[in-house]
Amino acid sequence: NAGPVQFDIPLREPLVPEPDSDPADFPPGRPGGRPWTYSPPVSFDQPLPIDLTEDTVVISGHGAGVHPNLAQLPTVAEPTAPPPAVPLHPLALAALRPRQVIMAGRPTLHRPVSALLADASVPVYALTTGPRWPDVSGNSAATGTRAETSGSPDPQWLERCARTHRHALAVVREQLAAHPLTTGLHVAAAVAAALRPGDQLVLGASNPVRDAALVGLNTEGIEVRSNRGVAGIDGTVSTAIGAALAHAGRTIALLGDLTFVHDASGLLIGPTEPTPRDLTIVVSNDNGGGIFELLEQGDPRFSDVSSRIFGTPHDVDVGALCRAYHVEARQIEAGDLQGILDEPHAGLRVLEVKADRSSLRQLHAAIRAGL
Template identity: 65%
Template sequence: MNPSTAQARVVVDELVRGGVRDVVLCPGSRNAPLAFALQAADAAGRLRLHMRIDERTAGFLAIGLAIAGGNPVPVVMTSGTAVANLGPAVLEANYARVPLIVLSANRPYEMLGTGANQTVEQLGLFGSQVRATISLGLAEDEPSGNGCGPYGQQNSVWRSAVCRVLAAARGTRSGNAGPVHFDIPLREPLVPDPTADAGPEGRADDRPWTATQYATLDVPLDIDLTPDTVVISGHGAGLRPELAELPTVAEPTAPMHGPALHPLALPLLKPKQAIITGRPTLHRQVSKVLADPSVTVFALTTGPRWPDVSGNVVGTGTRAITTGAPSAEWLAHCRAVNANAQQVVRDALAKHPKPTGLHVAAVVMDALHEDDQLLLGASNPVRDAALVSHPRPGIKVLSNRGVAGIDGTVSTAVGAALAHGGRTVALIGDLTFLHDASGLLIGPGEPRPADLTIVVANDDGGGIFELLEQGDPQYAGVFERVFGTPHGMDLAALCAAYRIPHRQVDTEQLAAELAEHAHGLRVLEVATERSSLRELHAAVRAKIAP
């Protein structure tokens, strides 16, 4: 067995032993030894292999698989620009703490700087964005008869390195999961030998070579709940039973610790204390409260980092030791303003003459059932969902909130659906859909989602900018071209090119469609308009908090 084949087989075997169940592979020549080993493991039922021709798509497919399935997911690619295309996914995985493994094949390192084709300095490419950069080193012929079996001396080094990669991705020793760059230089021959020699063996009973236990990060924080307190539940928050009495502004991807509190109702309240769980990413009303120097702010996290944009946090921990209790008057006041805010939003939607993204989000949120999985696109969809509803038990809500880009959202939805046993619904905008249209490309014989509906709220452009400073009427002369960015694309034709079922529906038809399962992958497009968004949102805010 040649060195590259032996090394690749060991790497794949140890990944499986370490808990990897899905691997995304992009075709190439330099990574051929890994491709052969992965195909063999897939055929043996040891893992599930997903082929993709676009590395950027592959990276976000892996993110979807990882956030829905909970296991590290490697993306395997050849050398050169193929590796660089993982950049956006690595950024997202870093800030969202997703165990993504970039497993890049490389030329032998002595070829660097020689002008050899498709040879770049890959080590260090992702800089501070990865938890670790690990090189396996070049496999070499090893004399037989050393008493360790074939490649016995290198076998332990290879397997140990794989275990380090998995530990870094999971954050087992740091409490900080995230992406890892695993670079493997491979020398020709890059295909297996005609003879089928047995490869180097791992430990007995399919055990990992090196066992790593999760480190316990336990930092108690004393918090008195007597002052009027709100909880801000952001992305990546863990459920906090000790906060179950407290009014909670929860982003769609976050748990609702206590009674729901609508974000637009915050200006009506004067909380004396705020407790952050996870990382808030959405609401300006939340940011204003957290930046108020008269509000005492605590942060509870599940890892070593904590959010503190305004510098107001007075204490951090991983769990709260609470004393005192909120007053009945405070809780009643919060319930009242929340109920009013929810009613104002729904009344405004009922009276609005044209469908908007808010209308579509309301239909989607109302259609969800227990055990459904929802994936929300960045920009308006995740914000719309937060305004029309709140997190409900039994529904798993996902969104790429690490850096909140629109990159790879279709691919993330596909990956999440592949890792979920029930129905998955994705709500995204038209620009997000177009930006990752190649995520619809799933080759013949590849694993496909069994029940994924992608709902596209199509307002022919960037509706989010209607609500930002750029959408002020004084900039109307330049807005549409440089911020609105209309495209006029025929989404039905695009879906037809990828052989994906598509239907254009109104909001009533959308509700009927979502009452049924997808039986595969489908796209439901709802035409919406954005010219009145600014007016609609302003009217809702004014009605809730005059």
């Protein structure tokens, strides 16, 4: 499970080698370019027996692998997880009573998922790629690298999950249509509707990645990337530009305003540097941290201080900021976003959609009530 390693190697004078440097001055290495010390690859394989006759759901988080023998099971998949064959909306979990959970990767986005994983009466089987596995609640019953399944899921359970999934998705769409103000959920829904196979999607941390999941984002044929972790907003503009440079097709990035402003200097690309072929950065701008409207800090009791301390409004002129970096920018309405994304485009542009966060708590409450 090792991650990237950084080497800080100081240069020795002269800082640029002399043109007539003798190649013999450099160590020759092993013949044929072989490693100096060979270490054979080591695989870690730990099968985990799981009986699928129990009512089962799969929770697929960031870093989850592909498990073909679990494809028939209802799966709550975060946007950066492999696309599920049988999707299950995260808000549907409250209406279901699974008897066991199979967890793959590291799920971090949804409170209903966290509540289920912490339920001591529901065994959790964690699938991982190595000797470590996420277990925030300390509730994992067993772990392994792959599921060794037996039995078949109850068709009635599968149908109930499918019905509940469809209902949850319909409620979200109905409440979005009925809500009088534009929110980040509306922006995410427009982006999700505009995606097509071959696209690359970069999702900002905090609300955008969660909103994408709640509006039913279908990631089949889409390359999805997102900076995850406790500092997920760091460097996201730069991530989007780097990902777009490495992608042959279209890249769309959906970022919140704080995430965008936090790395606005990533828009600075020198005149001798390569630029993205087709990158649109959609900024859902609700002037602050909208996610805190949905947490305990957003309770109306704390309205006198929560906006300043947690919402952190900034009043940044996104268009002016982009112009300072010679980047094309437009402010548009959420209803026009899908159509504009469908238009042919080349290069880098920023589309800003003004959104409201003061009504987010009301919108999410209406969605929960509809479930």
